[in-house]
Amino acid sequence: xTTDTTPAGATDAPDLALPIEAxxxxxxxxxxxPFLLIDRVVELEPGVRVVAIKQVTxxxxxxxxHFPERPIMPGVLMIEALAQAGAVAVLSLPEYRGKxxxxxxxxxxxxxxxxxxxxxxxxxxxxxxxxxMFGRATAVATVDGEPAVEATISFIIPRDQAIAGGxxxx
Numbered sequence: 754x755t756t757d758t759t760p761a762g763a764t765d766a767p768d769l770a771l772p773i774e775a776x777x778x779x780x781x782x783x784x785x786x787p788f789l790l791i792d793r794v795v796e797l798e799p800g801v802r803v804v805a806i807k808q809v810t811x812x813x814x815x816x817x818x819h820f821p822e823r824p825i826m827p828g829v830l831m832i833e834a835l836a837q838a839g840a841v842a843v844l845s846l847p848e849y850r851g852k853x854x855x856x857x858x859x860x861x862x863x864x865x866x867x868x869x870x871x872x873x874x875x876x877x878x879x880x881x882x883x884x885x886m887f888g889r890a891t892a893v894a895t896v897d898g899e900p901a902v903e904a905t906i907s908f909i910i911p912r913d914q915a916i917a918g919g920x921x922x923x
Contacts, residue, residue: 769845771795781844782837783853787814790834791841791876799845802879805838811870826868831902832859835892839878839906843888849910857887858907865900872896878906886910 769777773794779785796804809826816824840854868874875895882889889907893900 769797771797773797773841778841781841781850784837788833789837790830791837794838794841797842797845799842800880800883801842803838803842803877805834805841805876805878807834807874807876809868809870809872809874813870816870824870826872826874828862828864828902831864831868831874831894832862832892832904832906834874835876835878835894835902835904836906836908838876839880839888839890839892839908842878842880842890843883843908843910852910854888854908854910856906857909858905860905860907862902862904864902866896868894868896868901874901881905886912 771794773781775789775792778791778794779789782789784790790807791805792808793806794803795806796802811824815827815830819825819827836854836856843849843854844852873896876892877895878890878892880888880890887907887909889905892902892904892906894902
């Protein structure tokens with residue numbers, strides 16, 4: 754089933770059909786392996802809300818050192834995955850296409866459970882504020898409906914930091 758994700762009144766928004774797979778995500782975000790931390794976008798209201806999926810697998814590079822005997826997904830990477838999901842919600846808007854979203858703050862982060870290889874991390878981000886080049890969002894990651902991490906993330910979109918061609922190779 755194809756879902757139209759174009760915001761009302763937008764005439765040059767990309768034609769995004771759900772689910773959005775990795776190749777299309779890389780047209781929106783500058784991140785690349787091994788730092789692209791979302792595999793699929795399953796719900797999207799540009800500028801409002803996004804739900805993305807991260808399949809946690811044992812062959813990811815962080816697990817060779819965190820921790821070899823008991824691999825646990827680092828909390829900072831879960832926060833980064835939430836930020837990347839949120840960036841899809843913002844950077845899919847026509848006025849922000851080709852821009853770079855940068856962290857401005859992380860508030861109230863709470864880690865509720867460990868995330869292990871084999872888990873499916875569901876990343877839900879709701880934009881609370883988006884004005885000009887600043888935004889704030891409520892972000893929650895869950896595994897099997899159980900909260901893993903919650904945080905409020907803030908970001909800026911620098912005016913002079915557009916990515917050539919709308920994407921980056923690094």
